[in-house]
Amino acid sequence: MTTRIxxxxxxxxxxxxxxxxxxxxxxxxxxxxxxxLAKALPKAGADLIELGMPFTDPMADGVAxxxxxxxxxxxxxxxxxxxxxxxxxxxxxxxxxxxxxxYYNPIYIxxxxxxxxxxxxxxxxxxxxxxxxxxxxxxxxxxALKAGLNFIRLATPTTDDKRLPAVLNNTSGFVYYVSIxxxxxxxxxxxxxxxxxxxxxxxHTQLPVAVGFGVRNAExxxxxxxxxxxxxxxxxxxxxxRANLDADGKAGPNLVKAVTDLVSDIAQxxxxxxxxxxx
Amino acid sequence: MTVQQLNSFRTGPDERGHFGIYGGRFVAxxxxxxxxxxxxxxxxxxxxxxxxxxxxxxxxxxVGRPSPLYFAERLTEHLRKTASGLSSGxxxxxxxxxxxxxxxxxxxxxxxxxxxxxxxxxxxRIIAETGAGMHGVATATLCAKFGLPCIVYxxxxxxxxxxxxVLRMKMLGAEVRPVTSGSHTLKDAMNEALRDWVTxxxxxxxxxxxxxxxxxxxxxxxxxxxxxxxETRDQMQEAEGRLPDSLVxxxxxxxxxxxxxxxxxDDRSVEIYGVEAAGHGIPSGQHAASVAGGxxxxxxGNRTYLLMDADGQITEAHSISAGLDYPGIGPEHAWLNxxxxxxxxxxxxxxxxxxxxxxxxxxGIIPALEPAHALARVFDLAAQKPKDHxxxxxxxxRGDKDLDSVAQFLESKKK
Numbered sequence: 001m002t003t004r005i006x007x008x009x010x011x012x013x014x015x016x017x018x019x020x021x022x023x024x025x026x027x028x029x030x031x032x033x034x035x036x037l038a039k040a041l042p043k044a045g046a047d048l049i050e051l052g053m054p055f056t057d058p059m060a061d062g063v064a065x066x067x068x069x070x071x072x073x074x075x076x077x078x079x080x081x082x083x084x085x086x087x088x089x090x091x092x093x094x095x096x097x098x099x100x101x102x103y104y105n106p107i108y109i110x111x112x113x114x115x116x117x118x119x120x121x122x123x124x125x126x127x128x129x130x131x132x133x134x135x136x137x138x139x140x141x142x143x144a145l146k147a148g149l150n151f152i153r154l155a156t157p158t159t160d161d162k163r164l165p166a167v168l169n170n171t172s173g174f175v176y177y178v179s180i181x182x183x184x185x186x187x188x189x190x191x192x193x194x195x196x197x198x199x200x201x202x203x204h205t206q207l208p209v210a211v212g213f214g215v216r217n218a219e220x221x222x223x224x225x226x227x228x229x230x231x232x233x234x235x236x237x238x239x240x241x242r243a244n245l246d247a248d249g250k251a252g253p254n255l256v257k258a259v260t261d262l263v264s265d266i267a268q269x270x271x272x273x274x275x276x277x278x279x
Numbered sequence: 280m281t282v283q284q285l286n287s288f289r290t291g292p293d294e295r296g297h298f299g300i301y302g303g304r305f306v307a308x309x310x311x312x313x314x315x316x317x318x319x320x321x322x323x324x325x326x327x328x329x330x331x332x333x334x335x336x337x338x339x340x341x342v343g344r345p346s347p348l349y350f351a352e353r354l355t356e357h358l359r360k361t362a363s364g365l366s367s368g369x370x371x372x373x374x375x376x377x378x379x380x381x382x383x384x385x386x387x388x389x390x391x392x393x394x395x396x397x398x399x400x401x402x403x404r405i406i407a408e409t410g411a412g413m414h415g416v417a418t419a420t421l422c423a424k425f426g427l428p429c430i431v432y433x434x435x436x437x438x439x440x441x442x443x444x445v446l447r448m449k450m451l452g453a454e455v456r457p458v459t460s461g462s463h464t465l466k467d468a469m470n471e472a473l474r475d476w477v478t479x480x481x482x483x484x485x486x487x488x489x490x491x492x493x494x495x496x497x498x499x500x501x502x503x504x505x506x507x508x509x510e511t512r513d514q515m516q517e518a519e520g521r522l523p524d525s526l527v528x529x530x531x532x533x534x535x536x537x538x539x540x541x542x543x544x545d546d547r548s549v550e551i552y553g554v555e556a557a558g559h560g561i562p563s564g565q566h567a568a569s570v571a572g573g574x575x576x577x578x579x580g581n582r583t584y585l586l587m588d589a590d591g592q593i594t595e596a597h598s599i600s601a602g603l604d605y606p607g608i609g610p611e612h613a614w615l616n617x618x619x620x621x622x623x624x625x626x627x628x629x630x631x632x633x634x635x636x637x638x639x640x641x642x643g644i645i646p647a648l649e650p651a652h653a654l655a656r657v658f659d660l661a662a663q664k665p666k667d668h669x670x671x672x673x674x675x676x677r678g679d680k681d682l683d684s685v686a687q688f689l690e691s692k693k694k
Contacts, residue, residue, distance in 0.1 A: 056461065056593045057578060059473040060307040066460055078590040104305060105577045109591030131305040131577065135295065156309040158480050163312060181309050182478040 004097040004125045005150050005173040008047060009208040009229060018225035020045055020270045021210050022263060023101065023234030025052035025068035026085050027077025028241065033251040034072070037241075037259055038089050042096045044260035045267025048210075049089075050128070050232070053082050053102030060130045062185030064235040067242065071249060079106045079115070083122045090123035099152060099173075101128040104140065112140055116147040126150030126173045134166045141170050150174075155201055157181050164204050174208040174230060175201055185235030188214040195227030217262075218269030225273035233266055288544035288620050291611060296494020296581075299617060301610035304493040306580045309477045318495040320400045325502070330395065337391050338506065341424065344388075346376045346507075348514035348671070353641045358661050370664035372657060373523070374644070374674040375511050375539060382420050384413040384647065384676030385507060385535040386488060392503035393486045394421040402484035405429045408472040410437055410465035410531065411602030411649065412444025413676055414488030419453035429453040432471040434464035437601045443680045462595040465531075465605045469579050489532025490609030493580030497609050504538025511671055512542055519669055525550040527660065528673035529653040530623070531567065531603035533612045535675035544620060552660065553612060554653045556598035557625035567596035569608040570616050570623040583610040599628040599688060600648035602676070626655035632688055634658065635678060647676035648684065 002010075012019050022041050027034050041049055054069035054077050061069070086098055100119065107115050107129065119127075127144055134141075134153070141151045150173030158181055159167050168175065177198060179189035189211075198209045210230025215221050217236065224231045240262050244255035291298040304314060324330040338344040351372045359369030377385035397405060405427050409415030415431040422429035431448055435457040438445055448455050461467035469492075476485045490497045490504070515523050526543060528536035530553040543549045558566035566572055569584040576585040578593055586594045586606035596606040615621040626634075634654035639645045646654060650673060657672050664670065678685075 055591075057466065057470050059470045059579070060309070060477055062474075063460070070461075073592060080590075103577075105585075105587070105593070106591035108577055109587065109589075130307050131580070133304060133306060133308050133311045135304045135311070154308045156307075158309050158312045160312065167308060178309065181480050183474045186478065 003148070003150050003173065004095065005048065005099070008097050009174060012047060013229070018228055018270050018273060019047040019210065019230035020221070020267050021048040021050060021212070021230050021232040022046040022237060023050040023052060023232060024237055024241070025054055025065065025072050026082040027054060027072030027075050028068045029071045029245055029249055029251055030075040031077065031081060031085065033255060035085050035088055037256050038085065039093065040256055040260045041263060042093060044263040046096070046263055048097045048099060048230070050099045050101045050234070051082065051085070053079055053100055053106060055103040055106060058103060060183055062183040062235060064185045064238045064242070068238045079110050083118050086122040086124050097125040098123060099126040099128055100124055102130070104129050104131050107140060112143055116144055116149065120147055120149060124149065126152050128152045128154065128176060130154065134169065137170055145170065145172060152176055154178050157197065161200070164201065168205045168207070171207065174210050175205060176232065177201060177209050177211045177228070179211050179213045182213065184213060186214060188216065188220050191223035191227065194224055198228045218265045221266045221269035222273045225270040231270050237262060285618070288615065288618065289541060291614065292494060292498050296498070298611045298614035300575065301582050301613040302494055302497060303582050304580060305577050305582070306493045307477060309480060313476070313480050314493050321396060321495055321499050324396055324399055330399070334392055334395055337395070338388065342381045342387050342391060343379065344506065345510045345514070346379050348511055348518060349374045349376050350518070351642050354638065357641055358658060359666070368662060368665055370525070370661040370668035370670040371666065372661055373515070373669065373671045375507060375671055377507060377535065377673060377675045378644070378646065378677035382413070382417045383679070384417070385504060385538060386414040386417040387420065388506050388538065389488065389500045389503040389534060390414070390417040390421050390486060393484070394425060394427070397427070397484035397486070398425060400484065402482060403427070404479065404483045405486055406432070406472050406475050406483055407486045407488060408432045408465065408468040409488060410434070410468070410604055411600065411647070412437065412441040412448065412680060413602060415453070415455070416444050416447045416451070418486050419448040419451035422453060423451045430475070431455050432458050432468040432475070434462070434468045435459045436463040437465065440684055441601050441680055442683070464596070465601070466593065473579070489534040490537045490611060491532045491579060491581060491583065491607060497581065497611055500534050501537045501541055501611065504534050505541050507535065507538035507673065508540060508542035511539060515669065515671070522546055522549055523669040523671045524548070524664070525552065525660070525668065525670045527552045527554065527653045527657050527670065529554050529603060529649045529675065530608060530612060531556070531605045531649065532607070533609040535673050537609060537611060539671070539673045540621060551621045552656065553621050553623045554656045555623060555625040556600055556603035556652055557627040558597040560627055561625060565597040566625070567598040567603050567605060568625045569606060570613070571625050573606070575613065578607055581610045583613040584608050599631060599684060600652065602647065602649040603652065624656045626652040628688070630655035632685055635681070635685055644674065645678035646674055647678045648681045650675045
């Protein structure tokens with residue numbers, strides 16, 4: 001049995017190009033706008049969608065995603081509503097993989113078993129939970145795999161060859177390579193170093209490797225896409241979203257178009273990249 | 280709850296950092312290699328007599344240990360007089376004078392251990408979070424002594440209400456970074472310190488101020504603070520020829536309490552009380568009592584009791600005491616609560632300020648607002664005990680930093 005994530009990466013590999021993975025925060029700045037945006041992302045060129053599960057204390061995120069989470073919470077977003085949003089998304093899109101990304105506490109409080117059942121039923125394909133390293137696999141990773149969800153792990157520049165097998169073990173769907181040691185929204189990575197790092201990871205796994213952190217435009221996306229199976233863009237989209245909020249923090253009239261325009265632009269960058277890696 | 284029959288309460292955590300279901304290592308992958316490196320370095324240091332010897336030297340000559348165990352005679356007499364209907368009762372109250380340490384609180388015990396570990400590990404840059412500022416001051420002090428750059432994250436709200444400590448840190452050469460994310464208090468300072476650490480993993484040592492965070496911090500900070508309880512044991516033996524009958528300490532994250540409690544956990548005759556901050560009262564929802572008003576969850580690298588809403592979002596704590604204003608508690612405390620070995624109580628802002636005033640005027644000791652919470656419960660606990668009951672309260676810090684807060688509080692009550 002394959003998941004949407006596995007099918008999508010296989011299809012793109014056949015096409016000979018990298019995937020564009022977008023990150024937006026569910027419920028930012030409100031449920032309706034966030035859903036409208038999520039639905040528009042695939043048309044703009046997103047191949048996989050990461051939806052943030054807002055949390056009050058996102059310890060690995062920079063200011064842009066911190067603020068996005070707080071806006072969503074202020075707008076009344078909860079984990080229950082995030083799952084509802086996935087169900088709403090699935091009403092007219094059964095192909096685009098959805099990965100929920102966030103921190104463990106809201107899932108723990110929802111109840112791990114119930115969450116996995118509800119997430120699977122809603123149409124979630126994978127999970128990225130930032131504060132669950134392999135040392136805590138019994139908490140969520142192993143139950144999630146058993147429930148048929150992909151558990152996508154982050155590998156970082158600090159994950160050396162000795163530790164990499166532990167990180168890759170039980171990882172499924174794809175590997176998310178965090179290109180810099182830092183928080184989200186930080187400075188752009190050096191594309192050549194990223195290519196070498198991806199190659200290093202690929203010596204240890206057959207899984208596709210997507211690269212995130214520091215991708216802001218078509219140019220940086222193209223550079224990363226040349227050496228990876230996927231490019232993740234998040235903070236740059238959220239910065240555009242924030243620029244399209246009115247003084248009260250409500251969605252402005254051009255918000256969805258402004259964000260999807262940037263996604264289209266970045267998608268062009270990804271699609272124009274010369275394919276060198278992932279062979 | 281009945282106390283469970285374990286052979287020992289002092290064997291935790293297990294090799295994965297768990298105290299029962301609490302503790303653990305819930306951190307981003309970027310930090311995991313650092314945490315494992317720290318654990319290995321700490322285990323090596325612990326086994327090295329030279330490390331312990333050097334630490335003892337600094338604790339004696341720089342910190343000024345041992346701190347006295349002081350018989351609070353007038354407070355004892357006062358409580359005996361006012362204990363209504365219990366004229367025969369009223370425990371004999373001792374203060375463990377951590378307020379007399381260099382830098383004015385127990386925090387320096389832990390910081391001394393961690394900075395010496397940082398030096399052994401060759402780390403060149405120290406970061407810390409602070410609430411009331413006492414941990415920040417202690418870290419800034421040791422960094423000055425050993426010539427290390429020091430960056431202290433402090434919630435913007437706390438920067439306002441603990442100005443004297445901000446000035447002290449700056450005078451000691453530290454950089455104080457006010458944190459304006461989230462609720463602008465201690466939990467956000469910890470988030471920001473973790474973000475710094477994720478960004479500067481290779482050269483930076485994160486000096487956590489309490490018995491919380493990912494393994495090995497809760498156990499390591501506890502070990503450094505156990506000097507409090509170990510000294511108390513010897514000093515009480517010398518003063519009274521026996522063990523104390525009860526121990527009382529305030530609990531935010533809980534490092535002063537753990538340091539006092541841990542050496543006595545297996546002495547079943549010793550009653551142990553932790554006092555959380557009840558702020559405006561537990562029913563008001565505006566408090567910092569994680570055990571009384573929270574439930575188990577995961578934050579800042581460990582599973583423990585946390586204040587949160589139905590969605591698992593962390594809620595803002597409230598206490599007049601910046602040092603207790605944290606929505607969690609150390610994981611070992613959470614476990615000791617569940618096991619019934621430590622009894623958790625709470626004291627409100629009003630009660631703490633009343634205790635602050637009474638202690639100042641009866642004993643000539645201005646306590647920090649944090650131990651004033653413990654004192655507030657000592658008032659009613661002591662009244663219920665016979666005269667030969669020996670009660671030790673951890674005077675974890677001095678109150679100079681709190682004079683403005685208390686004056687403002689009293690002023691607002693007049694209106």
